[in-house]
Amino acid sequence: xxxxxxxxxxxxxxxxxxxxxxxxxxxxxxxxxxxxxxxxxxxxxxxxxxxxxxxxxxxxxxxxxxxxxxxxxxxxxxxxxxxxxxxxxxxxxxxxxxxxxxxxxxxxxxxxxx
Amino acid sequence: xxxxxxxxxxxxxxxxxxxxxxxxxxxxxxxxxxxxxxxxxxxxxxxxxxxxxxxxxxxxxxxxxxxxxxxxxxxxxxxxxxxxxxxxxxxxxxxxxxxxxxxxxxxxxxxxxx
Numbered sequence: 001x002x003x004x005x006x007x008x009x010x011x012x013x014x015x016x017x018x019x020x021x022x023x024x025x026x027x028x029x030x031x032x033x034x035x036x037x038x039x040x041x042x043x044x045x046x047x048x049x050x051x052x053x054x055x056x057x058x059x060x061x062x063x064x065x066x067x068x069x070x071x072x073x074x075x076x077x078x079x080x081x082x083x084x085x086x087x088x089x090x091x092x093x094x095x096x097x098x099x100x101x102x103x104x105x106x107x108x109x110x111x112x113x114x
Numbered sequence: 115x116x117x118x119x120x121x122x123x124x125x126x127x128x129x130x131x132x133x134x135x136x137x138x139x140x141x142x143x144x145x146x147x148x149x150x151x152x153x154x155x156x157x158x159x160x161x162x163x164x165x166x167x168x169x170x171x172x173x174x175x176x177x178x179x180x181x182x183x184x185x186x187x188x189x190x191x192x193x194x195x196x197x198x199x200x201x202x203x204x205x206x207x208x209x210x211x212x213x214x215x216x217x218x219x220x221x222x223x224x225x226x227x228x
Contacts, residue, residue: 031214041152041202043218055213090157100214101165102148105157 003027004106006091012112013081021076021109023091029104031055031097032074034066037088037108049074050097081113116141116207120219127195128227135190135222137205144210147188149179152202152221161203164188175199197228 004025013019025032033056034046048056049068063079074091088110092103121136139145149161162173169181179190188205205219 033214041221043158043204043221045215045217048213048215050213056215094214097213098211100146100208102146102160102163103150103158103214103216105150105159107157 002107004091004093004104006089006106006109008109009107010110010112012114015081015083015113017081018077018079019081019111020078021089021091021111023074023076023106025072025091025093025104025106027093027095027104029093029095030071031094031100032068032071033092033094033103034074034076035090035092037090039087043090047074047076048097055097078111081111083113086111086113116145116209116217118205118207118217118219120203120205120222122222123220124223124225126225126227129197130194131226133190133192133195133199133224135203135205135224137188137190137219139186139188139205139207139217141186141207141209146208146210147179147181148206148208148216149173149177149188149190150204150206150218152204154201158204161190195224195226197226200224200226 031050033048047066051071088108091106117140119138147164150158152158164181172178203222206216208216
């Protein structure tokens with residue numbers, strides 16, 4: 001059973017489009033995150049939700065909007081996609097933001113904007 | 115804000131050679147420290163972590179890391195590498211009480227020649 005699953009695995013889209021990436025975890029964790037990994041493999045945190053509440057909101061263009069319908073799901077919606085949005089987006093979860101023991105990552109979504 | 119520096123960007127070793135990857139962090143308070151591994155085409159996996167206690171921590175697959183507080187370092191070691199250790203290695207730091215927000219280093223690419 002996959003612990004943290006992301007869909008889709010690959011996403012190729014044109015500039016200006018709107019797209020969503022979905023993430024689900026079956027670990028019973030309270031806290032979920034979105035990270036962006038650029039072409040140089042640098043990882044940067046974008047957002048975090050703890051039990052459906054937004055707790056981390058880094059300096060990210062407001063074209064990016066996270067949504068957490070319940071604590072097992074964290075989706076990322078991106079409006080008006082730009083070339084610079086091309087990256088691998090990783091979802092991650094941890095038991096709790098208060099008792100943080102490290103992340104369990106999803107397999108990533110490779111977004112290519114053309 | 116915390117920062118993480120990994121000095122070796124690309125390390126090339128032969129099988130059975132010993133490995134040491136450097137990681138230094140910058141933060142004045144108490145931190146949790148992690149090493150993650152990303153095998154080619156895969157997601158990040160937690161190798162090992164340090165929270166408190168014995169500064170020498172052992173992780174999976176024969177890896178270990180030593181926390182030296184006076185040097186703000188958390189170097190990763192393995193006595194004898196295998197071809198299957200070829201991967202990207204990331205050091206990460208989390209300031210205690212910071213909602214599980216981790217700052218990652220730039221990563222070190224390890225290539226092990228058979």
